[in-house]
Amino acid sequence: MSTATLTLKDQFPGLAGNWHYLDTAATAQKPQVVIDATVNALGRDYATVHRGVYARSAEMTLAFEAARRTTAKFIGAQEDEIVFTRGATEAINLVAQTWGLTNLKAGDRILLSVLEHHANIVPWQLLAERTGVAIDVCPLTEDGRIDLDAAQAMLTPAHKLVALAHVSNVLGSVLDVARAARLAHDVGAKLLVDGCQATPRLALDMKALDCDFYAFSAHKLYGPTGVGVLWAKKDILDAMPPWHGGGAMIDRVTFEKTTYAPAPQRFEAGTPMIVEALGMAAAIDWLDEVGLDRAQAHERDLTATLRRELSARNDVTLFGPEDGLGIVSFALDGVHPHDLGTILDEEGADGSRVAIRAGHHCAQPLMDHLGVSATARASFGLYSDESDIEALLKGIERTRRIFG
Template sequence: MSTDTLILKDQFPGLAGGWHYLDTAATAQKPQAVIDATTAALGRDYATVHRGVYARSAEMTLAFEAARRKVAGFLGGAEDEIVFTRGATEAINLVAQTWGVTNLRRGDRVLLSTLEHHSNIVPWQLLRDRIGIEIDVCPLTADGRIDLDAAAAMLTEAHKLVALAHVSNVLGSVLDVRRAADLAHGVGALLLVDGCQAAPRLALDMAALQCDFYVFSAHKLYGPTAIGALWARKAILDAMPPWHGGGSMIDRVTFAKTTYAPAPQRFEAGTPAIVEAIALGAAIDWLQDVGLARAEAHERDLAAVLRAELRARNDVTVFGPDDALGIVSFALDGVHPHDLGTILDEEGVAIRAGHHCAQPLMDHLGVPATARASFGLYSDESDIAALLKGIERTRRIFG
């Protein structure tokens, strides 16, 4: 355990008392810097944005739009390519219900993969039921990666969109986004990437990745809940119609006709998540100060240690590739993951147990659920030791 890690862990009030939190893939704990930014924005600095003529409103507007610039810089995109949403789920639904409804027709095809989160499956099924598109599913390699060789063989000019996870929330496997983009563009399709698990761990550059849409949720990135972002190429965003109607997204309203604000504002109807956006900006500042390269190495190393420990047992099945990024899913023979999670909680260890909003992947793995340990920048080997101790206790209870 490094001194550096201990100092970092001390920045997280939610971990006081020695709690071993191994559920970061579900939601990350918040550093004090984000909590302080939230408190200030909700307290002494609070005002509405965009329409107030008084000084504090103007200052809050500057802070809110500064958060948008931070998101743009974090992703390597432009400020007018960033739409604030309630999270990745809403961002994907926004694309489906705006770009999808405008550009897809009956018989057009969308390619997903076996490991997708439900948030990147259900919106396309809703669109299928509405307009008659077809959904194809790319298989996985033996070690749990999206099989891009299979994707290359499956893609045709009928495919208009490829939508894939950058990092699996169950297996921790990492997608070669640039190759996926090249394959999609090769048949004239666009690429949407679910970046929820990648954004907190990998340095991102939209120009290098060459995708067309990228989404993430703030709460997995050490920020608040109820906010996330959609990045889309400016030309694509400009051509997309609005989704929700109301204040802020308009240019001029009459009973005869309404004209809309330019992107991204026309996708942000109503009073925005002001405090949450500012706190997201603080989370990005904090994470960039720590360093994305450090995040990736730290969490990948911890995952490798845990995988080795689990594979040394003869009663554990470990899923996913050996170079999983910060996520380890496993099954303890004869013990339902929910029972394991309950006993671990008694030991002060928090893991995830269930299907992780990836039921098709569970079917592929041949299990109803898995136990999942996932790491953050506050994690260290003491968390692994506590997990292994809890697994031993569980084994004694279940025999």
């Protein structure tokens, strides 16, 4: 059934009932077409890939590689630049443990920012422990953006890598990736971008962005968990050594020597995430049909509406820029975010429940910067609407009455 036949919310079985889901930044709900694609891949169409000579295996191999082409087209890339991983976390670790170990040494430096997700901090710290590289941290502007003017002043020829989030998972602030790439390249550094929150909301073109690595997860993109993507420029990918050994990533194995398959297969050891990759491709097709321009405009409107409503209260502190994309983090005076999240999940008088994220959002250095231990976070998807905001505001009022 096409997206024109049903309302967007009706296409998501997980949203049935009077449940208002405002935690899309953590993981997106799945449209029925994605569920159907994964069920068919796991059942009716299932077979291994890259191995069998029988017809169904050959057909599944074609479908799996078609998913790679779909993914490449979605981000303006070539299919041989797409490595399937278990998610963005694994993609970043892959870069750290292959490119990083090969190219970085004591005396080199990495530049991160205050707002990075732990998945774009800890892998570099592990690398630093092994190699002796140093990590610098770029500050934020007053309204919560990565301060690229400060980054420009900080960068030196000793910096070999800059690793930044395209869209903050806490503040919704959007990075000027093309400028960040110019700054990194001006000192001879590579740029890695965490694209988890950007991929469902922004049209991407790797050539225009000119970063060197881009990582994202399917489950933020209305697809299944357990699959994500590392994109890298072809010459960089070709020069990177494998990091997992096993089947599928080899050319020839003897006890004396093993030679490896070319990229991207070199980085996909073992039986791959067949079902998940097909589910991701279905999610991309669905999102393409709906339209990324529509997604961005819709989420910007909802974000602006919620920020306007919350800023009208004298007991709410808002974090991040006014034009944040799809994500609103805030604090309710005198109420811990965990308490707010718990009360919102309790059934209201109208039978509604509201799901938000409450905590540090895997961004504890950013929490320290904001001077809080946690925030409440409402995040939107294409299925979100004004009723979700209304339910959240009613829940905040109910919480205020409880706490006095």
